[in-house]
Amino acid sequence: MFTTRPTLQGTFGMVSSTHWLASQSAMAVLERGGNAYDAAVAAGFVLHVVEPHLCGPAGEVPVILAPAGGEVRVLCGQGVAPAGATPGHYRGLGLDVVPGTGPLAAAVPGAFDAWMLLLRDWGTMPLADVLSYAIGYAEHGHAPVERVGETVESVRRLFETEWTTSADVYLPGGRPPRPGERFRNPALAATWRRLVAEAEAAAPDREGRIDAAREVWRTGFVADALVRQAARPTLDTSGTHHTGTLTAEDLANWSASYEEPVAHEWRGWTVCKAGPWSQGPVLLQQLALLPPELPAHGTGEYVHLLVEGCKLAMADREAWYGDAAPVPLGELLSEPYNAARRALIGEKASYELRPGAPGGRTPRISPHAYTVLADAPGVPGAGEPTVSRDGATRGDTCHVDVVDRWGNMVAATPSGGWLQSNPVVPELGFPLGTRLQMTWLEPGLPNTLTPGRRPRTTLTPSIALRDGEPVLAFGTPGGDQQDQWQLHFLLALEQLPHVRGGWDLQGAVDAPNWHNESFPGSFHPRGMRPGSLTVESRTPPETIADLRRRGHDVTVGGAWTEGRLCAVARDPRTRVLSAAANPRGMQGYAVGR
Template identity: 75%
Template sequence: MFTTRPTLQGTFGMAATTHWLASQSAMGVLEDGGNAFDAAVAAGFVLHVVEPHLNGPAGEVPVIIAPVDGAVRVLCGQGPAPAGASVAHYTSLGLGLVPGTGPLAAAVPGAFDAWMLLLRDYGTRTLGEVLKYAIGYAEHGHPAVERVGRTVATVRELFETEWISSAEIYLPDGRPVAPGGLLRNRPLAATWRRLISESEAAAAGREAQIDAARRIWREGFIGEALAAFAARPAMDTSGERHAGTLTGDDLAAFSATYEDPVTYDWNGWTVAKAGGWSQGPALLQQLALLPPELPAYGSPEYVHLLVEGCKLAMADREAWYGDAAEVPVAALLSDDYNAARRALIGEHASYELRPGSPDGRTPRLSKHALAVAAGEDAGEAPGAAGAGEPTVATADRPGAAPAIAPEVDRSGATRGDTCHIDIVDRWGNMVSATPSGGWLQSNPVVPALGFPLGTRLQMAWLEEGLPNSLTPGRRPRTTLTPSLALRDGVAVMAFGTPGGDQQDQWQMHFLLAATLRAPVRGGLDLQGAIDAPNWHNDSFPGSFFPRAMVPGSVTVESRIGPDVIGELRRRGHRVTVGDAWSEGRLSAVARDPETGVLSAAANPRGMQGYAVGR
């Protein structure tokens, strides 16, 4: 079976991330005696530096952890809406959607505190020991991947005319950094050096110093700078300048939290995800919708089944997921509910948005979702590309060329994305994390700190009474969705991907590929499952501004084959054929509980994800 690389195997430790420098930094921590949780924190901060177009310290991160001697837990690094972020406030500004960029879109930053809790409670290293890698790359520079300069180029005019503080870092010498050119962020390096110095002066001992760093983030020089900058009006995707709602009180009140995962048992596996404040249960719903007997792997019937099941799960996401109301997860995953939903999958592609009625409840969709599902103009920024993780363009008719939206407009609407980290150590500790938000194109850089605020509030609806209504103190529903898979209660595999609404589509395909196909060298064929031809659909309202939807769409890699493409079109799918290697940025690690053999793999698409280990 062809793969781009071998699935790595060893016994000491494995790290797989979306950038080789983060993977190798994580491995450096493991080699220095740290555990998987120390390594994940180090990798996370390196990703803030080397993939600034994909994540930042003021973004967010959900983490799923499996300590070798403890229960699987979810660490929520998704901050809530600020106290002043009400529907009434935003609609009073004449807005129908939360802007995709700018201070109004900023939730309370969650990533930093989550990384600190993980380090304090499960790690063994000091703050300085895990931050040294990120500080080095920020201070001395790192060779920029192609996408960094390309992203900056799309917002160059905005940086030069409106977001001047961003231009100072990302337009050195007045132009975007060339591929392979050294990109530095000395203000960020100075921020972390000062944080370490102040936390060490404030307390003695590793854990106390980490807590001191958390206080400095909330109420010290970092919190003060974030709150002051959020209050400054800045240009956003509405085409106007707005100030944000984030305050010092919001920052001071926030702490990342632990919670139990949502799980589903399928085919001898238990899959663990974050709860209904995230997209996570959508993967579990897709598993629950599978029939007892699956069509042949990779066949047209197989792809059709997964596409149609995904549509039903994502319709439920629109109607039932969010943090502003109870999410009926148990009912959504129940056998009776999914038997009835499975019966809706026919021989032909559905063009409808069809949420279900768990426990007999009546689903409610936002007016915007109903409008885009009906093909109506929802009245917000027609043709804008979106300011978050990418909504891949789909065809206007079967066989047509992709209808690609403009990559940027002057208000800053541009495609962003996300990162991912999977690590397992020699003791069997396992972690999966999906950091995102706080992109360089999301908000102006806070000049005193070297990084911008995030834009996760664009997930929430400006309509009262929905599970995902913008609500002060409640988390906007996030697309970020790391995964863990267990057998007999023991963590065996951690995996995930960037990709916004596509994340739990690509992860579903990976999970089935990894578990249904023949093993390699006695273990899971992680690399083969990542390399397998992938696809996604956009037949539901997108999570990112301008919240578009293309009913009946499916975008496939050309490697999926002409027979599959032809049969999908015959069944009524609006197929767009993408490049051979264009779908997904998955990474994964695994551990055989019987032998202790570790394995890892990473995505070749994009030419920057790597797994390392020994």
């Protein structure tokens, strides 16, 4: 099939990310002798600089890592709800849902500490060296992609009238950043320089300095500035000014942590994901829902099967996933349960939300989840966030995958802390996040807002094994769409002809994709669009006609609008490495040699 780029192959190292500067920075780390984890951390901090509308250091990042010869691990960089973030507090403010922006939506920041743990425990390079790339781009500038300026323009009035600290950074000279002109964030560069200097003064060794940097973040000048910002009354999507609940104690008492991945076997693959505090098991359940034989790739029958399976898995996500109550994950992924669920897929598109009853349990869903959104189905435009005039955003993220010459592999999906989420903290150069908007205020739900518990996130990096060997790291931005696009990618690897003796990663990335929104969205205002299905215009006309005949409410989007997938792979037999990156949005790139 036609591909926009070749699938890269080599033996030294491969990187794929959602921005070329992050990919090349990670590759530079590999060239200097660093490993995959050093490279991923460097890329992550560069993404905070060059994709500030998609991620920030006060956001979050789930990481899946597969050390050469070791066990796959999940590093959870998702912060918890602050101690004061109770449903009663929000109800007392007259709120029915958590606002989509502002300090009330801020969880304890998680990304920074997770990056530091990854670097300390698995990397080899000094903190100053790894941060040097991000500091350089923040201090000396970079040419921003179009969507940075477009996002700033969409919230210009908010910045000019309310979030003036954001205007100071993102409206230089009174206008948004422009492609082809250097854009700088000197406050962010100064933050990292001061943090590195304090860490180096506190300890003589690499690991000690990284731990010292973590303490500066949690209890030092960074923490002080974050708490001051949370206490400032801020206009949010409720139309009212609110202060947040984040305190010094919340920051001091939380750290990133390791856990076992959730894994599922399918046709020789072992797919590893983060647990049900993330969206990750949705991909696994979609695989479990597939029949033994699949229809021909790209046909109406094929797309219909995948979309209807997605609706069932997403309904179970809404009813059962979260961190505030036990999740019956074993039953949700079991063959008997999914065989019964599979029988619900008929010839016609379903317009119902149909959660299952694993083990005879009764599903409970927030009444707000059933809200039918009146506006047209959204075409996300290469997975970018949709932003309204008041700053409400459906949210999005970044992604990076790395594999090195030793066989270490990592997939990470940094997100949150977007420039449109909260005002920039003036002392630091970046904003707080808004991940608490994904929780509910009704009591007793798996995703009820609960102090000390993680909000259920959409972030979902992947690592897959064959015969017990890690062979593939992949992921994508896209909010609720992430595991829809990843399923299509993984199945395409099975069905497309191989190239150069290996999987056609680029062909699987480039293949026409789609998404549906027939389930409660994770972002404010949290409604759904029953029966909706958005497909790329490159989808064969006969496929579109068949889907409409089956009852899907089909919107034909742009030719290159569905997905921002990244992937790297390693053949254990030949030790050949490969990589591919998404052409949609004109900024994702793979590099390697």
